[in-house]
Amino acid sequence: MRRAFQLLIVLSLFLAPSAAGISPAVGGSRDQAQPDPVIGTVYVFRPMGGRLATPEMDKIANKLKARGLAAEVHNYTDWLRPANAAIARYKKENWKSAIIAIGHSAGGDSTLRFAAWLRRSGVPVNLIITLDPTRIARPVPSNVHRFINIYSSDNTLGGGDPKPARDFKGHFASVDLKNYPGEWHRYLPNTLGLQDAVINKIASEAEQPEAVQGGVKIAYAMPRGEPIVLYDSGVVIAAEAGETPATIAARYGMPAWAVSAVNNIEPDRGLPAGQKIVVPRSLGSPPAQ
DSSP: OOHHHHHHHHHHHSSSSSSTOOOTTTTTTTTTOOOOOOOOOEEOOTEEEEHHHHHHHHHHHHHHTTOOEEEEETTTTHHHHHHHHHHHHHHHHHOOOOEEEEEETTHHHHHHHHHHHHHHHTTBEEEEEEESSOOOOOOOOBBBSSEEEEEOTSSSSOOOOOBBBBTOOOOEEEEOOTTTOOOOGGGGGGGGTTTHHHHHHHHHHHSSOOOOOOOBBEEOOOOSSSOHOOOOOEEEEETTTTHHHHHHHHHHTTOOOHHHHHHOTTTTTTTTOEEEEEEEEEESSOOOO
16 A cells, blocks of 8 residues: 555656646646737738739739738628628737738728728727729728828729728828829729838738827828828927928928928928928838927
């Protein structure tokens, strides 16, 4: 009997976790390692006519995949199914990966329907980019943290400039390409430099989502011949005596046209001391001080 008792003690010491081994987890199984978090999922919505109308949204999805992001392509009518999948994934995840949507034309409208459906379940959308949505696109819902519309106000097909909902508190930018010649609705996603700018914006949000602190809504028209720059929102500053939009732009390291276009003021116009000026900003860069 004594020998059996001693044998049990030896076995218990042999099987027990040691200081060099793995100790049991407090409050649960010790084998609860979570899988590596997904950087984010980008939901890409094609326009009416799908890939036959234009292959550009599929090209954007392929470029996103090449950057290591998960990207799904859907026709503009197929927004409810991916919306439900996004809701289910968000509720399942402990570490919340980014939810991002981009669409062209009626596909841009679908990104807003997608976001509105997620709002009903209390699920946020980190970033939406719309490319020349229609003029009947719904307002941007309040669960969207960051919204950028890239369009041409001269387009009859498309030409939509969605407005934020009353309770929207995120970052909002409207970028008009009316000064770019030949940017018809169908071909707008193929504008020189646009896809790279969009993909960089999406990748920055997916890799390190920005906290929602809001900002001043901005709208600007890109000057003809300038490379496309996508700002996210604005910060209000007070001009010093004798400053101009151009000198303010130089102070914040941006082109003079940016401050001029956002404020609708000539770049060399003198400003009185204390005049409120909106300085555009890109998230991930220091805010204006």
